[in-house]
């Protein structure tokens with residue numbers, strides 16, 4: 001379990017974090033979203049004991065990361081924003097070193113790092129010097145380092161940054177697999193990534209928590225919502241919309257005109273739900289006055305969180 005309690009970090013007159021509190025329950029995956037400079041890396045560095053807060057504290061499995069670093073870090077794997085890679089080491093040497101630091105028994109290290117390299121798709125690079133790796137493979141080596149010792153808390157600072165699309169898919173799959181039974185906190189700029197992988201999301205903006213919420217049904221990536229205004233009274237159109245093929249739900253929005261209806265129509269995901277709406281309306285000879293796709297709700301939540309003034 002991860003607990004961050006009233007953490008503030010100040011650099012001179014700049015507040016990198018303002019009174020941030022959050023909890024990640026055991027076995028959950030929490031996504032930390034925020035724009036550049038929002039304070040994500042600062043928060044993760046404080047959580048993992050690499051940086052002291054100005055006030056407040058961070059606990060890993062009940063241990064203060066600053067006052068009891070050994071106990072706190074015993075079950076922690078951390079992928080920092082810039083993983084500390086020792087350029088003169090090979091991938092294999094580096095991971096053996098990381099495993100030893102994590103307290104993996106000497107005799108188990110070769111099998112353990114084989115497993116970690118396999119998970120991160122690093123097998124073919126095992127003998128390669130870290131300084132000779134491409135950016136994406138350096139990120140994988142950093143990820144592999146975080147997995148050494150099989151930690152039950154994983155803290156990942158933008159784990160998919162710098163990876164190609166195939167690697168991104170693989171690393172996301174890995175996070176999803178690892179998330180079962182472990183506690184994971186990762187930062188990201190990518191809303192869809194957070195939506196795919198997380199149970200909970202926290203949005204940081206200018207160092208403060210703006211939103212903390214569970215991701216549930218309301219953010220189902222398998223649906224598309226259209227917002228339409230039509231020149232017909234509510235009673236003559238809404239039941240027809242609900243019967244339309246592929247429609248999951250219809251929500252009527254208030255309008256100023258009794259002869260018009262504004263509604264959000266949510267379809268099960270399909271290529272062009274607009275076509276179904278057009279053909280229904282034309283069969284009923286009802287004019288369409290306005291039509292748009294409603295952005296998915298996490299995007300709306302995010303845009304709202306970062307547009308609020310402090």
Ligand SMILES: Nc1ncnc2c1ncn2[C@@H]1O[C@H](COP(=O)(O)OP(=O)(O)OP(=O)(O)O)[C@@H](O)[C@H]1O
Nearest residue numbers: 011014015016034035036037038039040041042043
């Ligand atoms: N050592 C430092 N001295 C002064 N200010 C700092 C220092 N480190 C970070 N900051 C400031 O703290 C704020 C938060 O930075 P942080 O790196 O945590 O943001 P971030 O959310 O990780 O951003 P990014 O998405 O770009 O990685 C920024 O305004 C940054 O300029």
Ligand SMILES: [Mg+2]
Nearest residue numbers: 040041042081
């Ligand atoms: Mg950062």
